[in-house]
Amino acid sequence: MSIFYLIYIEFMIRINAPHWLIFALWHLISFIFIAILLVITVIILVLFERKYLAFYTRRKGPNRVGTYGCLQTIADAIKLLFKENIEPKNIDKMIYYTAPLLVFSPIMTVWFLIPFTSGIIPFDSSCSLLLFMAILSIPILATLFAGFSSGNKYSLIGGLRACTQAISSEIPLFLCLISISILSGSMNLDSIVKMQNDSIFQWYIFPNILGFIIFFISALIVMNRTPFDLPEAESELTAGYHSEYSGMKFAMFFLGEYALTFILSAFIATLFLGGYNSPMGFYISDLLNLPIIFQEFLKNIEQFIWLMLKTGILILIIMWIRASYPRLTTEKTLIFSWYILTPLAIFNIFIMAIYKLLRSIL
Amino acid sequence: MIKSFILPIKELIKGLYTVFKNGFKKRVTLEYPEKKKLLNNNFRGKINYIKENCIKCGICQNVCPLISCIKIDTDFSIDLSQCIFCGNCVENCPKNALYFTKEYELAVNNKEKLILKEDN
Numbered sequence: 008m009s010i011f012y013l014i015y016i017e018f019m020i021r022i023n024a025p026h027w028l029i030f031a032l033w034h035l036i037s038f039i040f041i042a043i044l045l046v047i048t049v050i051i052l053v054l055f056e057r058k059y060l061a062f063y064t065r066r067k068g069p070n071r072v073g074t075y076g077c078l079q080t081i082a083d084a085i086k087l088l089f090k091e092n093i094e095p096k097n098i099d100k101m102i103y104y105t106a107p108l109l110v111f112s113p114i115m116t117v118w119f120l121i122p123f124t125s126g127i128i129p130f131d132s133s134c135s136l137l138l139f140m141a142i143l144s145i146p147i148l149a150t151l152f153a154g155f156s157s158g159n160k161y162s163l164i165g166g167l168r169a170c171t172q173a174i175s176s177e178i179p180l181f182l183c184l185i186s187i188s189i190l191s192g193s194m195n196l197d198s199i200v201k202m203q204n205d206s207i208f209q210w211y212i213f214p215n216i217l218g219f220i221i222f223f224i225s226a227l228i229v230m231n232r233t234p235f236d237l238p239e240a241e242s243e244l245t246a247g248y249h250s251e252y253s254g255m256k257f258a259m260f261f262l263g264e265y266a267l268t269f270i271l272s273a274f275i276a277t278l279f280l281g282g283y284n285s286p287m288g289f290y291i292s293d294l295l296n297l298p299i300i301f302q303e304f305l306k307n308i309e310q311f312i313w314l315m316l317k318t319g320i321l322i323l324i325i326m327w328i329r330a331s332y333p334r335l336t337t338e339k340t341l342i343f344s345w346y347i348l349t350p351l352a353i354f355n356i357f358i359m360a361i362y363k364l365l366r367s368i369l
Numbered sequence: 370m371i372k373s374f375i376l377p378i379k380e381l382i383k384g385l386y387t388v389f390k391n392g393f394k395k396r397v398t399l400e401y402p403e404k405k406k407l408l409n410n411n412f413r414g415k416i417n418y419i420k421e422n423c424i425k426c427g428i429c430q431n432v433c434p435l436i437s438c439i440k441i442d443t444d445f446s447i448d449l450s451q452c453i454f455c456g457n458c459v460e461n462c463p464k465n466a467l468y469f470t471k472e473y474e475l476a477v478n479n480k481e482k483l484i485l486k487e488d489n
């Protein structure tokens with residue numbers, strides 16, 4: 008149990024709150040935490056990506072709204088909010104309106120599973136690894152829904168591409184998770200993080216570097232990021248599966264994409280780069296002589312910053328890749344993930360099993 | 370076999386490095402209303418007219434490819450909304466009464482304003 012939870016329980020019992028309220032309110036608090044975090048990260052990420060791509064392509068990026076364009080995303084969001092709701096002619100209404108929600112809500116749910124600090128784990132489950140991947144496969148269904156219900160051939164092709172691509176990339180993704188499970192002997196994300204806490208050499212990237220690379224590439228495919236952004240290839244398919252959506256419905260897809268990019272990067276950081284653990288092996292707050300509550304509080308903040316730093320570096324690399332490489336064709340992506348990534352991932356499981364065996368013997 | 374694996378990876382890393390180097394070069398964006406592009410000396414912008422030099426010979430009217438662009442009856446006037454900035458009138462004027470400026474922001478909300486009269 009984290010110290011925050013204990014303080015919360017203590018406080019609620021003191022003011023004689025009923026039992027059901029205590030538990031309901033705790034979940035509400037974590038929901039609000041996640042929602043605020045999500046909105047803030049997406050707003051920062053969208054602006055940052057535009058600025059960062061401008062950096063690589065010798066442009067200046069947005070610099071009109073606010074100082075250095077810092078309010079650009081907010082202005083865009085307001086514009087999207089007040090747009091007219093345009094409804095194309097040949098749509099399948101029910102599915103058409105479900106799809107944006109179905110993209111966004113699973114991605115938001117997945118945010119609850121990440122251990123942000125040792126004290127903040129919004130939803131702790133013994134098989135959160137499995138849950139993570141299970142929930143993450145729902146947005147793909149939504150992209151198919153969106154493509155299918157729009158009544159537009161480009162949308163349909165985009166939706167189908169998203170579906171085939173996601174199926175082929177999720178298999179290496181799962182296989183890499185198995186290798187992590189073998190190493191840690193657990194499916195709980197928090198205990199996976201705790202296993203990597205001693206020093207930088209305890210991180211799973213060191214025995215499992217092949218797994219890291221495969222996971223990273225497959226995650227790029229799942230996120231529809233640039234070398235693999237076939238479902239929304241704007242030069243061939245206008246905008247792929249969301250070309251018929253506008254206003255807030257489009258914003259949902261957009262928000263979902265960036266939220267997914269962030270959370271998958273955080274997930275990679277959690278699995279391979281030690282999660283919220285400090286790479287130095289100790290926390291600065293531990294060295295200070297403070298009362299235990301303050302110390303714990305500072306430590307949590309420090310852990311949060313470490314996780315965000317690792318995630319940030321991964322996002323930098325992802326955006327760098329976006330600035331550098333052209334798009335693959337459909338069959339090349341499929342051949343790549345079926346013929347190269349999947350066999351390598353299976354091979355990686357064998358290596359990890361042998362590694363684990365040798366470590367337990369020696 | 371190994372070479373066919375390593376070569377693409379090398380090329381991919383080279384690509385990343387090339388893009389990275391771009392980040393430290395000079396920006397090519399010009400923030401338009403504040404900063405403007407440097408123009409050539411022979412840029413053909415708005416035409417100016419020097420009344421004192423003109424002898425009303427009518428050569429400019431004759432060489433102009435458009436019929437009603439330049440009008441010389443009592444007053445001299447050029448309609449810039451029709452002018453194609455070909456430069457014939459400027460080159461053929463015997464007294465150098467016409468010349469090009471570098472002004473190119475000629476958008477107005479009334480076409481009448483584009484007619485260059487003698488008195489201005």
Ligand code: SF4
Pocket residue numbers: 422423424425426427428429430441461462463464465466467
């Ligand atoms: S050619 Fe020159 S001098 Fe002759 S009418 Fe035209 S502007 Fe005047």
Ligand code: SF4
Pocket residue numbers: 432433434435438439447451452453454455456457458459
């Ligand atoms: S620039 Fe050409 S089109 Fe314009 S007024 Fe002179 S001759 Fe006529």
